[in-house]
Amino acid sequence: MAIETISAARPVSPTTKRRGAIQKRIALTGMIFAAPAVLYVLVFNVFPVIYAFYLSFTNYSPIARQGPQIQGLDSYRTVLASGQFWNAMGVTIQYTLEVVPPSIILAIALALLANRPLRGIGLFRAMVYLPRIVSLTAASLVWLWLYSDQGLFNYLVSLLGIDKIEWLNSPALALHAVAVMRIWKALGGNMVLFLAGLQVIPGDLYEAAAIDGANKWAKFFYVTLPGLRPVMAYVTTVNIIYLFQSFSEIYIMTQGGPTESTTTVNMLIYRQAFQYNQLGQASATAFLLFAVIFIFAIFNIRLVSARRTNA
Amino acid sequence: MFRRMAFIAMLLMFTVISSSFAACSSGLSSSGTTRIKVWFPGNSVPESDLMLKTLVPEFEKANPSIKVDVQYVDWGSLSPKLNSGFAGGIAPDVFGHGTAATAGFAVNNRVLSLDDYINKLDEATRKDFGATINAGLVNGHRYMMPLVGDGQLYAYRTDLFQAAGLDLAHPPTNWDELQNAARKLTQRQGGKVVRAGLQFGSTGISAEGTFASFLYQAGGQLLNKDNTAITWNSEQGIKALQFMVNLYNGPDAVGTNANANAALLPISQHPLVTGQAAIALVGSSTLASIQRVRPDVMKNIAVMPPISQEQQAAFGGTGTALFINKDSKHPDASWRFIQYMTSFTTLQKYTNVTGAFPIRTSFLKSDLVQKQPFMKPYLEAEASNIFQPNPDIPAWIQLRDILTRYLEKAMVQQMTPKAALDAAAQEAGSLLAKK
Numbered sequence: 044m045a046i047e048t049i050s051a052a053r054p055v056s057p058t059t060k061r062r063g064a065i066q067k068r069i070a071l072t073g074m075i076f077a078a079p080a081v082l083y084v085l086v087f088n089v090f091p092v093i094y095a096f097y098l099s100f101t102n103y104s105p106i107a108r109q110g111p112q113i114q115g116l117d118s119y120r121t122v123l124a125s126g127q128f129w130n131a132m133g134v135t136i137q138y139t140l141e142v143v144p145p146s147i148i149l150a151i152a153l154a155l156l157a158n159r160p161l162r163g164i165g166l167f168r169a170m171v172y173l174p175r176i177v178s179l180t181a182a183s184l185v186w187l188w189l190y191s192d193q194g195l196f197n198y199l200v201s202l203l204g205i206d207k208i209e210w211l212n213s214p215a216l217a218l219h220a221v222a223v224m225r226i227w228k229a230l231g232g233n234m235v236l237f238l239a240g241l242q243v244i245p246g247d248l249y250e251a252a253a254i255d256g257a258n259k260w261a262k263f264f265y266v267t268l269p270g271l272r273p274v275m276a277y278v279t280t281v282n283i284i285y286l287f288q289s290f291s292e293i294y295i296m297t298q299g300g301p302t303e304s305t306t307t308v309n310m311l312i313y314r315q316a317f318q319y320n321q322l323g324q325a326s327a328t329a330f331l332l333f334a335v336i337f338i339f340a341i342f343n344i345r346l347v348s349a350r351r352t353n354a
Numbered sequence: 355m356f357r358r359m360a361f362i363a364m365l366l367m368f369t370v371i372s373s374s375f376a377a378c379s380s381g382l383s384s385s386g387t388t389r390i391k392v393w394f395p396g397n398s399v400p401e402s403d404l405m406l407k408t409l410v411p412e413f414e415k416a417n418p419s420i421k422v423d424v425q426y427v428d429w430g431s432l433s434p435k436l437n438s439g440f441a442g443g444i445a446p447d448v449f450g451h452g453t454a455a456t457a458g459f460a461v462n463n464r465v466l467s468l469d470d471y472i473n474k475l476d477e478a479t480r481k482d483f484g485a486t487i488n489a490g491l492v493n494g495h496r497y498m499m500p501l502v503g504d505g506q507l508y509a510y511r512t513d514l515f516q517a518a519g520l521d522l523a524h525p526p527t528n529w530d531e532l533q534n535a536a537r538k539l540t541q542r543q544g545g546k547v548v549r550a551g552l553q554f555g556s557t558g559i560s561a562e563g564t565f566a567s568f569l570y571q572a573g574g575q576l577l578n579k580d581n582t583a584i585t586w587n588s589e590q591g592i593k594a595l596q597f598m599v600n601l602y603n604g605p606d607a608v609g610t611n612a613n614a615n616a617a618l619l620p621i622s623q624h625p626l627v628t629g630q631a632a633i634a635l636v637g638s639s640t641l642a643s644i645q646r647v648r649p650d651v652m653k654n655i656a657v658m659p660p661i662s663q664e665q666q667a668a669f670g671g672t673g674t675a676l677f678i679n680k681d682s683k684h685p686d687a688s689w690r691f692i693q694y695m696t697s698f699t700t701l702q703k704y705t706n707v708t709g710a711f712p713i714r715t716s717f718l719k720s721d722l723v724q725k726q727p728f729m730k731p732y733l734e735a736e737a738s739n740i741f742q743p744n745p746d747i748p749a750w751i752q753l754r755d756i757l758t759r760y761l762e763k764a765m766v767q768q769m770t771p772k773a774a775l776d777a778a779a780q781e782a783g784s785l786l787a788k789k
Contacts, residue, residue, distance in 0.1 A: 106437050106458060106459070106464060108462060108463055187619075188623075192630065193623050206543070206544060207546075207612060212612065212614045213611070294430075301557050301611075302768065303762075316434075318752075
């Protein structure tokens with residue numbers, strides 16, 4: 044009210060008017076420049092998610108002439124009652140747990156090594172990072188050959204006098220074999236992030252620890268690891284999100300077999316959507332997977348935050 | 355000024371985009387020629403080269419009013435892309451697909467009935483296609499035109515046969531003979547099979563093909579005659595699966611899962627090429643690839659006539675077939691292209707490159723059999739209706755996946771053959787009842 048009174052009392056000068064017009068124009072230009080990106084996000088990210096959520100309450104089949112027919116929670120009920128879904132969820136969780144901890148521990152070890160001013164360290168960093176820039180599909184094909192009966196791994200095993208191993212065809216081994224490939228693939232990217240984390244830990248913390256008589260292990264546990272905690276929270280969360288959505292390597296290396304031992308939830312979604320044309324069920328499964336990823340990610344972030352508070 | 359210019363630019367863009375969409379959707383170019391869109395399954399470079407550099411130009415030269423846009427789509431992406439195309443109204447006029455997809459397309463009114471076109475074919479041509487002309491029959495209507503055949507027969511290494519003292523002139527004809535020959539050909543090291551006497555698909559969908567072969571040979575069927583009930587857990591089914599399991603398990607095993615991914619590996623690593631398998635259940639295109647890459651090995655490979663137990667049978671039939679989109683604005687031009695693709699002359703060139711066996715019986719008398727002798731048993735099996743396909747019902751892919759899951763469990767002895775087939779029949783039966 045007071046402002047209105049003042050503005051009503053004071054006449055607006057031509058300079059203020061011009062400045063206001065310029066600001067409006069700048070805002071409009073900004074909006075025009077941002078519009079393509081906003082449009083992209085709305086059309087290709089937001090809308091598909093909303094539409095998929097809607098489809099999860101329908102019986103939609105893309106091959107059918109009639110559009111989606113609402114059927115309430117039927118898709119969710121069918122999926123939750125299906126043994127295949129729970130098997131796939133179990134496989135996905137096991138796969139994630141098999142990949143994330145080793146890929147983080149090894150990446151920290153490699154980052155510590157790559158952080159030393161050694162000769163040829165640049166080449167070492169590049170070599171470790173190389174798998175990151177290779178497409179997962181191409182890497183999966185190469186590893187498929189490495190694991191084959193005539194592949195490198197069976198050759199190495201034969202040098203040790205051990206019988207050839209059916210890496211990808213044994214229900215007991217297939218998931219572990221794919222997990223090893225995924226650890227190899229994740230190492231480079233994780234190492235670079237940890238390396239960046241290591242380089243921002245202030246050097247005086249190490250000096251202070253040395254003055255206090257800390258040995259190398261004590262410095263690692265009480266300076267390095269706490270210093271890496273924010274990066275670790277990010278790397279773990281992102282890795283969990285990626286791994287819960289694993290598909291390409293499974294599709295190429297095992298097709299979900301043998302005996303469903305490598306069928307991840309995303310592989311199941313692929314089958315429901317594109318082999319059985321059950322887009323309603325596939326969408327419901329996708330949202331159930333989203334819920335699980337969300338819970339795991341939140342749990343992970345909370346875990347790290349709690350540690351930081353305690354520290 | 356700025357706003358006006360932005361508005362004019364957007365208007366221009368909209369006009370250009372909408373006019374190009376309109377041009378695309380009509381399929382008619384300004385010169386009045388008809389443009390048809392064709393999707394072929396696969397990712398073979400020699401095949402797409404033949405199609406784009408030879409076959410399509412030949413067709414367009416003979417039919418100047420028709421232009422053909424051919425696109426190759428990887429088998430794995432074909433159904434997703436087609437479904438998206440159907441849903442979005444941009445599916446191709448003509449597409450190639452497996453026979454098993456026919457019922458799904460037909461029931462959902464996505465493909466055109468080809469009855470009128472096929473009935474107009476001359477008698478000799480229809481006879482030449484044999485029973486396959488009626489493949490993909492849904493509710494009494496034909497929806498596909500067979501392009502090439504697909505079937506699995508036993509190929510064997512003649513050099514290893516001779517070395518094992520087996521008679522090349524009398525390859526195995528039934529299960530006992532097959533198992534005995536495989537036993538003689540099997541080599542072990544420390545109790546482990548290092549050379550499989552017999553190799554077949556034992557995982558994934560290839561396990562279903564192997565099981566179907568044994569089941570048909572035992573006189574059984576996957577579903578009943580009207581496709582309303584599961585019959586794969588019949589006495590014949592259990593016998594077939596037990597035989598399959600015995601071949602890969604126990605101290606007398608003649609095969610191994612080690613090469614289950616052979617289809618994904620380079621052809622030079624195929625067990626028949628490396629000598630890790632003496633007999634293998636393969637399709638003609640695998641042998642054509644071996645001939646192209648390792649002609650030296652192919653000299654020592656021959657194909658057995660189909661095995662018989664209760665009856666002579668093998669899994670197979672029509673491989674890739676051609677369909678016309680129900681919404682195509684150019685069905686006649688599409689059919690002309692299909693007619694051209696399934697003509698004897700075109701198939702000669704096409705099958706020479708793809709290695710798939712042509713489905714026309716007249717090829718038995720052609721020089722193809724002299725050039726590629728391994729084709730003869732496939733052509734003969736096709737001509738004698740020995741190949742039997744999977745049931746053609748919309749739910750088949752789902753039923754097949756259920757069966758495959760349990761076949762794998764039986765193969766690694768997590769379940770007995772009877773328990774696996776019964777469990778598969780129960781799960782699939784309730785699904786079939788819902789459909």
